[in-house]
Amino acid sequence: MKTYDNLGGVQGDDPYVIEHDGTYYYCYSADGGVAVAELQDLSGIVKDQGEKVYDAARDDLYSVWAPELHYLYGEWYIYAAMCLGTDNSNYHRMYVLKGTSQDPTDPFVLVGQLTDESDKWAIDGTVFTYGEDLYTIWSGWEKDVNTRQDLYIAHMSDPCTIDSDRVCISIPDSWDAVTTGPSVNEGPCVITDGEKLYCLYSGNGSWTDDYMIGYLTFNGTDPMDASSWTKSEGPILSAEKEFYGPGHCSVVTGKDGGKYVIYHANLKPYMGWKGRSVRVQKLILGENGPERIGQKSKVKIPY
Secondary structure, eight states: OEEEETTSOOBOSSOEEEEETTEEEEEEEETTEEEEEEESSGGGOOTTOSEEEEEGGGGTEEEEEEEEEEEETTEEEEEEEEEESOOOGGGEEEEEEEESSSOTTSOEEEEEEOOOTTOOOEEEEEEEEETTEEEEEEEEOSSSSSSEEEEEEEEEEETTEEOSOOEEEEOSOSGGGSSOSSEEEEEEEEEESSSOEEEEEEESOTTSTTOEEEEEEEOSSOTTOGGGEEEOSSOSBOOBTTBEEEEEEEEEEOTTSOEEEEEEEESSTTOTTTTOEEEEEEEOEETTEEOOOOOOSEEEEOO
């Protein structure tokens, strides 16, 4: 076992970690682009030690947010929110990058924008398979004004193409609507216990200490049916001493077969987007879904 120090100040936000063939990879935005670091184990998450795999400015893209690394149908892809021709966050859209080899620390190239016909503001896109179909969930605006961020789902014909209209599956309306201007649902992360499907997501403003993680449960046969997604009664991860504004997670399976949630939080209150660092906790999927996470300063991780 190794110990991960959650208070060790590993700088980073919106952390995305994936396991593939026994190796972990940490994907993050860095230096105007996207970097990928190969990790020996989950205790070795360190920002700025990866390889820069994509320079967004080469394609006149800027303001790279929350990239995710996925291995689909034998190829590597990265999904990231970026702005075309400007660094103004009001122009964010989702884009797809494709790997040039089987090594995700090698360069990626731009495929293009990932969007439905509405072409609205979009960030934090993730992808998942259900049955034989591929889907994407992201955070977006209903119209063209930043008054509220909702979660939308769409069907994909391949890893680079949406072939359906978008469907809203969650709006901020309970524990996830503490903050306003705008109210926020973002950072979706789809997981399964082998039977049920869950979508972890972050609610409330990421600039506040009220940022927290809850989840949706899929209870139907068609993920595009909004009524098949039900919201958790409360968050499973929220502020505690030295864990302020916890949110925007990814989930990976550890060498012990257990699930671990990787997210960011602040050491002190009222820090907003400053000083966020990467945290790791054990995630338990109980009979009624993901259980409440008590945040520990040190976590034992098998390797």
